[in-house]
Amino acid sequence: MEKKIRISITFFGSLTDLSKARMIELEPGVNQTIKDCIERLGVPHTEVYFITLNGKFVKFDKIVENGEMYFVYPDSDLEIPEEYILTPKYEGEPKFILDIHLGGLARYLRMLGIYADFGIIEDEKIIEKARNEDLIILTKDRMMLKNSEVKYGYIVRSDEPKQQLIEVSRRYKLKNWFNPFKRCILCNGKLLPIEKSKILDKIPEKVKEMYDEFSICSGCEKIYWGGTHYEKMNRFIEEIRKYV
Ligand SMILES: [Zn+2]
Numbered sequence: 001m002e003k004k005i006r007i008s009i010t011f012f013g014s015l016t017d018l019s020k021a022r023m024i025e026l027e028p029g030v031n032q033t034i035k036d037c038i039e040r041l042g043v044p045h046t047e048v049y050f051i052t053l054n055g056k057f058v059k060f061d062k063i064v065e066n067g068e069m070y071f072v073y074p075d076s077d078l079e080i081p082e083e084y085i086l087t088p089k090y091e092g093e094p095k096f097i098l099d100i101h102l103g104g105l106a107r108y109l110r111m112l113g114i115y116a117d118f119g120i121i122e123d124e125k126i127i128e129k130a131r132n133e134d135l136i137i138l139t140k141d142r143m144m145l146k147n148s149e150v151k152y153g154y155i156v157r158s159d160e161p162k163q164q165l166i167e168v169s170r171r172y173k174l175k176n177w178f179n180p181f182k183r184c185i186l187c188n189g190k191l192l193p194i195e196k197s198k199i200l201d202k203i204p205e206k207v208k209e210m211y212d213e214f215s216i217c218s219g220c221e222k223i224y225w226g227g228t229h230y231e232k233m234n235r236f237i238e239e240i241r242k243y244v
Contacts, residue, residue, distance in 0.1 A: 002028035002029060003028060004025050004026065004028055004066075005025070005027075005028060006023060006026075007023070007026070007065075007066070007067070008021065008022065009021065009024065009034075009041060010069070010071050011072050012074065013074040014075075015072060015073070018042050018155060033062060033063060033064070034053075034060060035061070037064055038051075038072055044145030044150075045060065045086070045146065045150075046137075046151070046153035048060075049087055050085060051070055051073070052070070053068055053070050057080070075089075087152075094136055094172045094177065096115060096117065096137075096138050097118070097129055098137075099123075099126060099141060099144065100120070101141075102140070103118060105161050105164040105165060105168065106188075107161075111233060111237070112178045112180055113177070113179030113180055114183070115183070116183075117133075123147075127144065127149050127150055130150065131150075134151075134152075136154065138154055138168060139153065139154075162240075166244055169243075174244065178241075180237050181215075184217035184220060184222060187222075188219065191218070191224055192215055192216055192218055193213070194214050194215060196208075196213075199214060203223060203225070210227075
């Protein structure tokens with residue numbers, strides 16, 4: 001009888017939130033890639049930046065062999081030869097699509113001016129839209145990111161929206177892209193300035209007396225103006241900036 005294949009996989013950095021180092025045992029005669037082994041331990045491929053085996057870089061399609069020890073690393077600023085970077089870095093302004101459990105985070109991102117598509121329920125449709133529009137999937141569902149169609153994705157660790165915002169802002173260096181009050185919290189549309197005279201029939205009497213600057217959502221036409229809510233949000237944004 002052929003011996004079973006035993007390998008060990010050690011995770012580093014933020015990947016230890018998702019899985020612990022482990023020996024795994026595979027049936028002999030089955031060609032298993034290191035990618036399959038890593039995903040089986042609960043770490044989606046989108047979280048893996050590079051892998052080493054005995055100090056040498058390997059790719060996802062490496063077939064594992066008995067006795068091997070793999071080290072698996074998350075996104076980092078280390079200089080890795082390009083062909084061994086397993087998750088491409090996202091270029092340009094980050095744009096997200098969020099699963100249906102992350103509504104609070106979606107609202108916070110929009111408040112900060114970050115593109116945050118939200119509202120699609122089915123996983124397959126989220127994956128399809130992400131692929132067509134080059135969006136980063138934010139989710140708490142590991143299964144979704146194990147789908148090989150997913151190019152960019154991140155498992156949100158925290159359960160609390162404010163912590164989630166800090167976490168995602170750090171991971172994607174969003175600070176450079178913050179542009180508060182330029183995006184509609186309801187629909188993700190861009191806000192455009194609009195003259196007060198054009199919307200007089202659409203705002204309450206009291207608001208008319210108190211404010212002169214307005215903007216309108218290019219998507220749902222909701223009208224925005226300053227006020228106590230605005231000040232509260234400003235304080236929130238200042239606080240977030242301290243952590244990211
Ligand atoms: Zn809107």
